[in-house]
Amino acid sequence: MEIEYVHNKKKNKKFYLKLGLFFAFVGIFSLIIYTSFYGGFGFTGSVVSESSLVGNSEQKTIDLNAELTSPELDLSGFFEKVEISGGGESYLEIGDQKFYLGNSNGNYIILNDYDGQIAFDGKILSNLKGRASEIIINGISMSSQSKDTSKVNLQSPFNYKLLELGNQVQIKKVSYTASGKVNLDNGKNEISITDEQITMGGFKGHIKSANENIILSGKIQSLDISGETKIHVDV
Amino acid sequence: MKEEENFIRVRSSRKVYFPVYLMILILVFTIGFAKFNGKEVSNLALRLVVFFSAACIAVTEIHRLANYYEINSGSLVTSKGIFSKTTRRVDLISVSDADSDQNVWQRLLNYGDVNVRLFSKESTVLVKNINNPSGFVDFLEGKMAEKKGTKNS
Secondary structure, eight states: OHHHHHHHHHHHHHHHHHHHHHHHHHHHHHHHHHHHHSOGGGTTSOOOOOTTTTOOTTSOOEEEEEEEEOOOEEEEEEEEEEEEEEOOSOEEEETTEEEEOTTOSOEEEEEEEEEEEEEEOSSEEEEEEEEESEEEETTEEOOOSSSSSEEEEESSOEEEEEEEEEEEEEEEEEEEEEEEEEEETTTTEEEEEEEEEEEEEEEEEEEEEETTEEEEEEEESEEEEESSSOEEEEO | OEEETTEEEEOOOGGGGHHHHHHHHHHHHHHHHHHHTTOOOOHHHHHHHHHHHHHHHHHHHHHHHHEEEEEOSSEEEEEEOSSSOEEEEEEGGGEEEEEEEOOHHHHHHTEEEEEEEETTSSOEEEEEEEESHHHHHHHHHHHHHHHHHHHHO
16 A cells, blocks of 8 residues: 555656646746737837847947837847936935925925836826935935935825936837837938837937827837838848 | 676666767757758857756766666665665575566567566566667576576585
């Protein structure tokens, strides 16, 4: 009886091992299919950037100036400067202190050398979490005297009027349905789009978001527009 | 299968791990297909495929190397384990008969199990998943006949 029990236990262990292996295979296969053929995590227009993802300096790029309806962006990395103007029922945590942003709709926040996450769409700043070397709120510096950087955390989303990210913001890929204008190569090519799918790859530059529009100024490695207009630019 | 005149040593066939190799092949092919079509492959997916493939190959090879079966002029030897080894020697005189066991899939790929029965009827030595099991049985029976012939003379 005991031998039979041990034998069955060993058999069950082998079965579960094989099952686990199969599920791991299915999981990885699904991940490849989803991220490669269905746009992966950039499908809804959100994208996470990485600080060195645009590649080396020899990568070919083309100048871009675009004013489009704003996507949902979720960025992480290093930003030389972040400027936010707005207000709402939220607190901004800086180190151990909390600053209430609901007393005015015209709060002006500057973060210098910000390293962290920032997520926003056309009007709401939903996530701001990281560290900055200098934090200025309404003209008053709130930075730590004892540390090089201070922790910054937005407790809850709030409405902004203006959001600027500079100078060398990098976005690996963003794809979403947009309307607006795209200027390539210093105005040599101007494209107007209306509710068309735009995919930009390897963006590096300055971002400004206001009035539910986003202004991108910088360089890109690839551009794809599909809809009434079909354009593909691969530098 | 190492075969000399008086000696044969076999390990588990790699054909047993065909489903594992197939999974690795499918993953690699899918990534290749995506790259060929200009699609982007996420770093996470790529790393997982590399890790999965390396881990599967390592585990299957270790599993395979853990066991071996040997027929020499006097005995049938089974060895299991890598760090702690269990070796069993069965004198060919005590072997009554042997048969090979293959399902359809195993017949197609020419591998299977060999059951070596002993006169004591208390145990059967199971030689699992080896290439050309009928060849192994033939060799075993040859050695058994040789041993009996030597004993009688």
